[in-house]
Amino acid sequence: MLDIKKITSLSDLSELKTAYFAESTAPLDGMWHFGFVPMSDHYGFYEGDKLVGYCVLNGEGYLLQFYLAPTANTNIADLFTLIVENNSSVVGEVKGAFVSTAEPQYLSLCLDNTESFKVNALMFRQRPTAVENSIENIEMTLATEEQLDQLVEFASSAIGAPKEWLTGYYSNLITRQELWGYWENNRVLSTGECRKFDEHQTQSADLGMIVAPEERGKGLATRVLNFLKQLANSQGIEAICSTESSNIGAQKAITRAGLSSKHRILQFDFD
Structure with missing residues (x-):
């Protein structure tokens, strides 16, 4: 069973963040990921006592990062859908997401859940x-x-x-x-x-x-x-x-x- 808990110390996510950036196909935007992300809320995904993933939600209700370790037992598509359909009382309301085309899995999850998107910026x-x-x-x-x-x-x-x-x-x-x-x-x-x-x-x-x-x-x-x-x-x-x-x-x-x-x-x- 997976539990979602709010993260109070970002250092707890160090290994998962390293894995997240390693999966990207190109360098990610610095202002988004090192400016806006640290100021946003982080939520950890736990299987038992083990932290297996996380997501980041800004103050306007938009996801900025989403990651689940490939070794996790939880189905990533089901977890993402649960969160974006506002079925997590911990994460709360999710209005949308910002994601780059250099983040293939996160992008695919967004595409699976809506066809409504627009280009925000060029990298x-x-x-x-x-x-x-x-x-x-x-x-x-x-x-x-x-x-x-x-x-x-x-x-x-x-x-x-x-x-x-x-x-x-x-x-x-x-x-x-x-x-x-x-x-x-x-x-x-x-x-x-x-x-x-x-x-x-x-x-x-x-x-x-x-x-x-x-x-x-x-x-x-x-x-x-x-x-x-x-x-x-x-x-x-x-x-x-x-x-x-x-x-x-x-x-x-x-x-x-x-x-x-x-x-x-x-x-x-x-x-």
Whole structure:
């Protein structure tokens, strides 16, 4: 018999998380899996006293991860259906799921339970055989704690993100030396992130950037991404990134910087 219990210590899932990432066919999106997942609720699947799987549900009722060890006695399809049909009093209401096409089993389970989905984002990965292009070099500066307020103000104005969240997020990146800025006459024109992973996917770096609205469409985004890609490569790791399916401008810039998109992040809504 299988029991579902809420997980209070994520370290309990260390081995299962390793197995989960090992099953993926490509690096998974860093912001989703290392930004949003840790802030969401985790539920463990137990057979007796043995933890054999888990799922992750965000505050809006969407599954973000789902895994059951192949050695478990429980049928994974039956378990998934039980949860998404809201028959688990522990997990509660499940409205839908976010899953990438690089997570074949989780994706198959979602497809088995609904035909309603849409593309949320495109996942990009550095092309291993890409010929170095002639993109004009850009010199970005490693951000410091003294610049935090200015960078938060810039990002909040450019993309509308909450300042409180940005302050904590950027402060952490500055501590890790993963946030870069591009200034002109003491004015921030762009920020760039080269986020490395402490565990899982350690051979990849997740890139992110923000460009001032008035500077978009001038090639700056491509130059920033190219700088970040070269920064990652200089440390012996490959570059990955993602962007919303509606952001055509970002998609073009990413492609010009030498990354290509094979996988998608899909949003499922269960009936």
